[in-house]
Amino acid sequence: xxxxxxxxxxxxxxxxxxxxxxxxxxxxxxxxxxxxxxxxxxxxxxxxxxxxxxxxxxxxxxxxxxxxxxxxxxxxxxxxxxxxxxxxxxxxxxxxxxxxxxxxxxxxxxxxxxxxxxxxxxxxxxxxxxxxxxxxxxxxxx
Amino acid sequence: xxxxxxxxxxxxxxxxxxxxxxxxxxxxxxxxxxxxxxxxxxxxxxxxxxxxxxxxxxxxxxxxxxxxxxxxxxxxxxxxxxxxxxxxxxxxxxxxxxxxxxxxxxxxxxxxxxxxxxxxxxxxxxxxxxxxxxxxxxxxxx
DNA sequence: GCTTGACTTCGAGTGCGCTCGAAGCGGTAC
DNA sequence: GTACCGCTTCGAGCGCACTCGAAGTCAAGC
Numbered sequence: 001x002x003x004x005x006x007x008x009x010x011x012x013x014x015x016x017x018x019x020x021x022x023x024x025x026x027x028x029x030x031x032x033x034x035x036x037x038x039x040x041x042x043x044x045x046x047x048x049x050x051x052x053x054x055x056x057x058x059x060x061x062x063x064x065x066x067x068x069x070x071x072x073x074x075x076x077x078x079x080x081x082x083x084x085x086x087x088x089x090x091x092x093x094x095x096x097x098x099x100x101x102x103x104x105x106x107x108x109x110x111x112x113x114x115x116x117x118x119x120x121x122x123x124x125x126x127x128x129x130x131x132x133x134x135x136x137x138x139x140x141x142x
Numbered sequence: 143x144x145x146x147x148x149x150x151x152x153x154x155x156x157x158x159x160x161x162x163x164x165x166x167x168x169x170x171x172x173x174x175x176x177x178x179x180x181x182x183x184x185x186x187x188x189x190x191x192x193x194x195x196x197x198x199x200x201x202x203x204x205x206x207x208x209x210x211x212x213x214x215x216x217x218x219x220x221x222x223x224x225x226x227x228x229x230x231x232x233x234x235x236x237x238x239x240x241x242x243x244x245x246x247x248x249x250x251x252x253x254x255x256x257x258x259x260x261x262x263x264x265x266x267x268x269x270x271x272x273x274x275x276x277x278x279x280x281x282x283x284x
Numbered sequence: 285g286c287t288t289g290a291c292t293t294c295g296a297g298t299g300c301g302c303t304c305g306a307a308g309c310g311g312t313a314c
Numbered sequence: 315g316t317a318c319c320g321c322t323t324c325g326a327g328c329g330c331a332c333t334c335g336a337a338g339t340c341a342a343g344c
Contacts, residue, residue: 002320002321003320003321004320004321013302013303013304014320014321015302015303015304016301016302016303018322018323019301019302019303031322033310033311035309035310035321035322036310036320036321036322037321037322049250052243052246052247054301055239055243056240056243056247059300059301060300060301061300074257077254077257077258078254078258080254081251081254081255081258084247084250084251084254085251087247088244088247088248088251091240091243091244091247092244094240095237095240095241095244097197098198098233098236098237098240099237101194101197101198101233102230102233102234102237104194105194105198105226105229105230105233106230108191108226109223109226109227109230112219112220112222112223112226113223115216115219116219116220116223119216119219144290144291145290145291146290146291155332155333155334156290156291157332157333157334158331158332158333160292160293161331161332161333173292175340175341177291177292177339177340178290178291178292178340178341179291179292196331201330201331202330202331203330
């Protein structure tokens with residue numbers, strides 16, 4: 001397939017695919033009749049994997065390391081596995097950190113809920129005219 | 143406290159703190175004797191919250207929206223809560239997506255483990271000289 | 285009174301990951 | 315045979331979030 005169809009299929013622009021080839025993330029594609037890139041469907045598997053690495057926060061320079069190892073054959077299997085294990089650990093850590101943040105957000109949101117309930121019981125029709133004391137009491141939610 | 147100490151306490155550089163004030167993420171700080179910024183420890187709570195938003199992937203333009211609402215008092219409580227709830231949903235979705243990726247990574251890593259075991263049983267002392275057939279069999283792990 | 289060091293403003297520079305436009309070529313449809 | 319569309323290369327530009335350097339001010343310690 002041509003670059004345009006590949007772009008449609010993998011959800012990138014042709015520009016981005018050429019950029020990836022240029023920097024070495026994608027192998028140099030065979031040119032049909034000497035000009036246009038011709039792709040085999042198998043490239044999609046690799047692109048999806050790259051996308052997985054990208055969306056899990058791996059910077060391009062690390063993807064490049066992996067891509068280069070991949071290009072050199074089975075002798076680098078072990079090194080590639082280690083690279084992935086390192087990344088796996090980073091992703092796991094990120095998940096943990098995000099879960100902590102989720103709890104913190106929940107607490108904050110709950111604080112707002114309480115503040116709103118207090119405001120509506122003290123001044124049901126016009127909460128914007130609440131004075132100093134109430135303001136001080138809701139300060140934690142800010 | 144002065145900007146240097148605040149920087150030390152919150153783990154940012156003074157440059158970044160000034161930048162945040164410039165764009166409106168931090169309130170304009172009171173200048174002692176007309177020149178140097180003087181901070182109250184309470185600013186740390188706000189900075190930590192900003193950091194939480196940042197590390198969970200909120201772009202600065204959204205933090206700015208929140209910061210501006212915060213500056214206008216209790217009338218915007220509801221809007222701020224909605225903003226946080228939206229962000230909470232985004233963080234939860236991100237966690238889900240990362241967990242999927244974690245499984246995918248585990249599968250891939252397991253594939254490498256298998257490939258290495260096969261390689262070492264076929265050619266225990268020099269795995270780099272394995273030939274074509276073995277290579278085809280390990281292709282999935284690439 | 286002079287050194288030191290932390291502060292001030294302003295604007296330019298950096299690294300990342302694309303994103304786009306210009307200028308030109310080539311194959312297919314009518 | 316020509317209009318059109320998608321492809322080619324190359325290099326510049328962009329949005330984000332800082333990051334840094336220059337040039338100058340100011341207060342405290344010796």
